[in-house]
Amino acid sequence: MNHPLNLNDAMEFSFCIKSKEFSEKASEVEKGLEKYHKEVLETPEKRDYFSSVLNNIYSTDSGFNADRKQGFVSAIFNLIKYEQSEYKVCSFSEEKVLINPLMWGHYADKMQGVCLKYDIDENSFPIYKVRYNSNDMTPMVYPCRVLDKKVRGGAIRKTLRTKKKDWSYEREWRMIAKENFIKLPKEALKEVCFGYNCNPDKAEFLYDMIIKEYGDSVRFSVIVPDVVKYQMLKMSSEKLSIRELLGSAKSRVDSYEHFIQINGIYSTHWKDKV
Structure with a gap:
């Protein structure tokens, strides 16, 4: 499994935050951040990463300060970036691209490389088909979803498996997980x-x-x-x-x-x- 920052697409893992939720669902966002703050305090790695960000908007004594809306955006942005960094990625392509010259040209060092063909059960492993956007819109992330621990993983994985349509020739599937290694049978x-x-x-x-x-x-x-x-x-x-x-x-x-x-x-x- 590879860290997302090591991949070659400059547009990898881009996202837009649904800004309307900060006004239309301000109360829900605020409660979600309070819960996430408690989650952060219980996790040393997250506590070190978010201490300065959350301290700007949240205090156990006074609650959220007057600049909370700007702080909300900063906190959500950093939350998404942190959660993205927790995942590892392994890329596969469909069998149809096995004889695609672009794939051998880009990834096989002048035809000196090797391609391994696997048959993977998508119901048994965390493997997802990459979505290729044709409208040049980056994935939309909804603050309330990334703050909800139950659905956060799906919201973050959406940003990890969306690419521009220019890359559609790769017919890519991605194994996305927090483990460094996943053993295939x-x-x-x-x-x-x-x-x-x-x-x-x-x-x-x-x-x-x-x-x-x-x-x-x-x-x-x-x-x-x-x-x-x-x-x-x-x-x-x-x-x-x-x-x-x-x-x-x-x-x-x-x-x-x-x-x-x-x-x-x-x-x-x-x-x-x-």
């Missing part, structure tokens, strides 16, 4: 896909490690560019070792035959070699 790992530029020594090391740990239930393949169809293809073979399969993929990309067009039809001699 062995049977969840279905396939390991190597980029065709993956170092053969590293690929063999990973192959041997997975076979030793998972047995022969995991499939192995290589993702390679194809100029005939102008897209990425997945190559696999039960006859070839992972080193041989990578070599076959690499030679295919480097072969001049792959780029020759004969009578309107591209040469595809490589298919006979795999």
Whole structure:
């Protein structure tokens, strides 16, 4: 699981606070903050973080001071930021993007990386489909919801799984939890896909490690560019070792035959070699 601040989208975890609630539901917000203040006092980590913020608007002797509305906004903002920082994120994508060149270009270090394919039961793990906003509006956060301990988690997770529509090609799902590690069952790992530029020594090391740990239930393949169809293809073979399969993929990309067009039809001699 990764800390949210380590992700690459500059717009990650943006939010807008529903300001009308500070006037239309002032009493409810005030009571919610009082409860949250007690929660803060009982939690050392929160107490250290919120001491200066809450002290500006709340005192056990005099209640909320005259500048409480401005203090409300500051307190809610810092509450959301703190609660966001408590969560960790692990990103997955739907199988459809396995041969998307953008994904291999952005996340696989010039096709030197590896993609692990899992089958995860969304009802058994805290995994959520990312929502892609098409209206350029950041997620709206309602103060009364983030102050309510029962529904706070859902309100915060909404800000952790909303992105601009520009990122929709990733078809992302996110595992969102406060734990640093979440163990998936062995049977969840279905396939390991190597980029065709993956170092053969590293690929063999990973192959041997997975076979030793998972047995022969995991499939192995290589993702390679194809100029005939102008897209990425997945190559696999039960006859070839992972080193041989990578070599076959690499030679295919480097072969001049792959780029020759004969009578309107591209040469595809490589298919006979795999």
